[in-house]
Amino acid sequence: xxxxxxxxxxxxxxxxRRVKRMAIDSGATSIEICPSILPxxxxxxGEEITMLEDSGADRIHWDVMDGxxxxxxxxxxxxxxxxxxxxxxxxxxxxxxxxxxxxxxxxIEAGCELIMVHVESVRHLDRTLNEILNQxxxxxxxLNPSTPLESIENxxxxxxxxxxxxxxxxxGGQKYLPSQEVKIRKLKKLVQDQDxxxxxxxxxxxxxxxxxxxxxxxxxxxxxxxxxxxHPEGPxxxxxxxxxxxxxx
Numbered sequence: 682x683x684x685x686x687x688x689x690x691x692x693x694x695x696x697x698r699r700v701k702r703m704a705i706d707s708g709a710t711s712i713e714i715c716p717s718i719l720p721x722x723x724x725x726x727g728e729e730i731t732m733l734e735d736s737g738a739d740r741i742h743w744d745v746m747d748g749x750x751x752x753x754x755x756x757x758x759x760x761x762x763x764x765x766x767x768x769x770x771x772x773x774x775x776x777x778x779x780x781x782x783x784x785x786x787x788x789i790e791a792g793c794e795l796i797m798v799h800v801e802s803v804r805h806l807d808r809t810l811n812e813i814l815n816q817x818x819x820x821x822x823x824l825n826p827s828t829p830l831e832s833i834e835n836x837x838x839x840x841x842x843x844x845x846x847x848x849x850x851x852x853g854g855q856k857y858l859p860s861q862e863v864k865i866r867k868l869k870k871l872v873q874d875q876d877x878x879x880x881x882x883x884x885x886x887x888x889x890x891x892x893x894x895x896x897x898x899x900x901x902x903x904x905x906x907x908x909x910x911x912h913p914e915g916p917x918x919x920x921x922x923x924x925x926x927x928x929x930x
Contacts, residue, residue: 713739717906736917751851758791765792797821848885857886862898869899
C-alpha cells in the first residue's frame with residue numbers, strides 16, 4: 682500500500698496557496714515574497730529559479746547593476762531571457778543603472794513584467810514611466826534611503842509599485858535600516874489618501890527578524906536573498922516563514 686502522507690514541504694506549499702486565496706477573497710492587500718537571485722548558484726540559474734517557484738515564491742527579483750550607478754556588475758537581459766522559460770511566476774527588474782531609458786526595453790523584451798527605475802538616475806521621470814507603460818509593462822520607482830518621498834508625489838498615479846530601499850543599493854547581505862519605516866508609513870498614507878492601488882515593496886536586510894516591522898509600517902511585498910537561500914531548512918521553509926510572519930503582523 683502506497684504512502685499517502687504529505688511531506689512538510691507539501692504542507693508548506695498548500696498553506697501558502699490557502700493564504701493567497703484568503704487574501705484574494707477578502708480583498709486584502711496581498712503579501713508577496715520575492716526572492717532576489719543574487720545569492721543563487723549562477724552555474725545552474727535556471728534550476729534555481731524553478732526551485733524558487735516550486736518553493737512558493739510570488740515573483741523573481743532581478744537585481745540589475747551596471748557598475749556605474751552602483752559599484753557591482755550583475756545581470757544582462759540575455760541571462761534573464763534564457764531563464765524566462767524556467768518559471769511561470771512574474772519577473773521584476775530592479776534597474777540600478779545610469780541609463781534606465783536605454784535598458785528598460787531590453788528587460789521588457791527579455792520577459793520582465795515589472796520594471797523599477799531609480800528616481801536618482803532618471804532625468805525625466807514622468808516621461809520614463811510612460812515609456813515603460815507604453816510597452817505594456819508594469820512600472821515602479823525605487824527610492825534610496827536618503828531620497829525623500831516628495832520626489833515621486835507627482836507620478837504616483839502612474840505607478841504599480843514603489844520600492845523602498847532599506848539598505849544602500851549595490852550589494853547583498855547588508856543590515857536592515859529601520860529608519861526607512863517612517864518613509865513607508867508616509868507612502869502608505871499617500872496611497873490611501875489618493876485611493877490608489879500601489880504595492881509597497883521593501884528590499885534590504887529582510888529576514889524573519891525584520892519582516893514584521895516592515896509589514897507593520899505598511900509594506901506588502903518583500904525582497905529577500907540571503908534569508909531565503911541560506912536558510913538551514915531550505916528556501917521553501919524560509920519563504921513560508923516570511924509569509925506567515927508578514928500575514929500575522
